[in-house]
Amino acid sequence: MKRFGLTLLTAFVGGAMALGTYKLVEKKYADNMSFDDKQNVYFASNRMSPAITSSAGEVDFTQAAAAVTPAVVYIRTTYASSGQQSQQDRLQQMFGDMFGQGSPRQSAPQMASGSGVIISPDGYIVTNNHVVAKADKIEITTNDHRRFTAKVIGTDPNTDLALIKIEANDLPIVKLGNSDDAKVGEWVLAVGNPFNLTSTVTAGIVSAKGRGIGIIGKDDDQDDNPFGPTKLRASKPIAGIESFIQTDAAINPGNSGGALVNTRGELIGINSAIASHTGSYEGYGFAVPINLAKKVLNDIKKFGAVKRGYIGVSFSDLSVPEQVADLKTDKTNGLYVRSVVAGGGAEAAGVKTGDVITKVEGVTVYESSDLQERVGRLQPGDKINITVMRDGAEKNFAVTLKADVPAARTAGLSRSANELYNKLGASFMPLSQGQKVKYHVNGGVIVTQVRDGGIFDEAEIPSGTIITSINKEPINSVADIDKAITNLKDGLLTIAGYYPDGTKFNNKFTVEQ
Incomplete structure (x- = not known):
């Protein structure tokens, strides 16, 4: 009997060890999965209902709306006061006037809002760059009214996309579709938070594809124009990639960063702009096609910036x-x-x-x-x-x-680690073994992107810089950064490392808390 009990105990312990090892391997594998792979795993266990649609007969949007709405979030951002208006501020003002987002003006703090779409059960959210650019604090409210503080993983002004993250698991997600398959005349739904009306669904059709409307990467002017209250002029080459899906589904202030989906509930675009003389819906909305967005988001997650x-x-x-x-x-x-x-x-x-x-x-x-x-x-x-x-x-x-030329510089203090992380205004990746040898260090992270207006931008810490410690805490991962910046003493932030040319630095900053 004792022998049997010992055998049973040995089997139990062995099974537990095997299960624990499997879970560790599974997590490591999941962290390295692309968003497409994560979606395949999720929807293997969460089957979507078949589409109910017909180009000629009765159309039913109820199942598509039910599938998508739980994964569209409300984004509220806070901006510090600013006495001067930069070019980015003017861009935010233009987009904000159209989408209810606003930009930091004379009084402080400024509040703004927009939408986002959960694309991974572990908290990754896609939205527009102009929704979170220069935000000191990003608050997320899910469809079931839970609230989180989000961290900016990276942004891409060239497509007006941003990837942000909240600390949560088992979240509902929107299935990524194939924007190439979208047809002019096809029914689509726009899901977002117009005028702070959360979880709003509107319907329309795909009006056109491949639209370039000249709103990304241009300066503003004072003349009237059909794209909003502020005109952008072509005084320099367009830096952005514009190939928008045009739709007549009603899109209004607050929809920016929300979902454009087909009647199967598949995400085919991220709503980004409207053509309007008034700043409100006049029949023309534009979304970044999801096939382009997938490449951008996977790059940001994997490399911290877009490799173009x-x-x-x-x-x-x-x-x-x-x-x-x-x-x-x-x-x-x-x-x-x-x-x-x-x-x-x-x-x-x-x-x-x-x-x-x-x-x-x-x-x-x-x-x-x-x-x-x-x-x-x-x-x-x-x-x-x-x-x-x-x-x-x-x-x-x-x-x-x-x-591509070095990664574009783009946005990112407050009480939480996420808010201070956003204020740093940078994205990071762990060092490779070759980089460790080059700089004669045992660990560290490399700065892959610097966003305008953040601490790294103000301190002129460029992309390619190696960060080895923050507040004398060794840094080898983003998690190490989160830990280090929560232990500020008297608001003092010390960052040490090596510039791209190998020059060593040790900079101190006073941070408002």
Whole structure:
């Protein structure tokens, strides 16, 4: 009997150890999964109902609305007072006027609001960059009225997207769809929090695809324009990637960052802008396609910033008369190559000045957004097939994308660790073994992105900097940063490490608490 009991105890202990080991491996694996993989695991256990829709007959939106609404959150942001208005402030004012978000003006503190979509059960949320840019504090209210403080994982002003995170598990999520499959005329739902009316669902159709409306990466002007109360002018090249899904589903102040879904309840876009003379709905809304957003969000989660590849050409859009007035061409579709970047992918592949790009991956290019969105989904080192018209004949080239310039600088104090983390205004990744050898350190994190207005931006700590300690606490992960910044003494923050050129630094900051 004793022998049997010992055998049973041994089996129990062995089973427990095996289960514990499995759980540790499972968590480590889950942390490295892409959002697509996490979604596949989630929906393997949480089956969605089949779509109830017909292009000609009766349409039922109830199941799609029920599937999506629990995963759309209300975002409330707090901004410190500011005596001066920067370009980012003006952009926030424009977007805020359209979406009920506002920007930090003369009085303090400023409050604003928007929407977000939960895309991973462990608390990752997608929203717009302009919803959280420069926010000192980000509060999330879920559909079941739970409240959390969110941390900015990273932002991408070039697509107006941001990835934020709350500390929670087993959250309801929206299934990521395929925006390429969306058809003009297809029914869609917009879910968000317009005018602080939480969990609002509106219906419409896809009005157009691949829209470039010139709102990302431009300066503002005082003239009237159809995109809102403030006009943006093309005084410099557009830095952003615009290939919006246009919809007539009602979108109003507060919808920014919310979900655009099909009747199967699948996320096909993140609502980002409206065309309006008044700042309220006039029939035209624009969403970032989810196929582009997935690449951006996975990059931010994995690398702390977006890794973007470039073809290496400057071009004029033949569909825009103002851009081709000086060109001797009778073509009205495609992209005229004005110059080829020396050492770029296009030059290496054989593309020349004067070529007209007519197709990308076999799909006809009508305007610049057709090319930009396709390239925006890819990484440096990926190949993309383009077709050009040269001397009356089509030629095909496989272009290897070259690496982007250093990561864009973008936004991020208060009482909680998350708020102070956002105030740092940076994203981080653990050091690789090669980086440890290079800087002769045993640990640390590398700064992958610096956002405008944060502590790192003000202290001129650039991307590529190695952080080895904060408040004399060794730093090897984001979790170490969270721990270190909760132990401030007299509001003093000490950050030590190495600049990209290897110069050592030890900077002290006084932080308002």
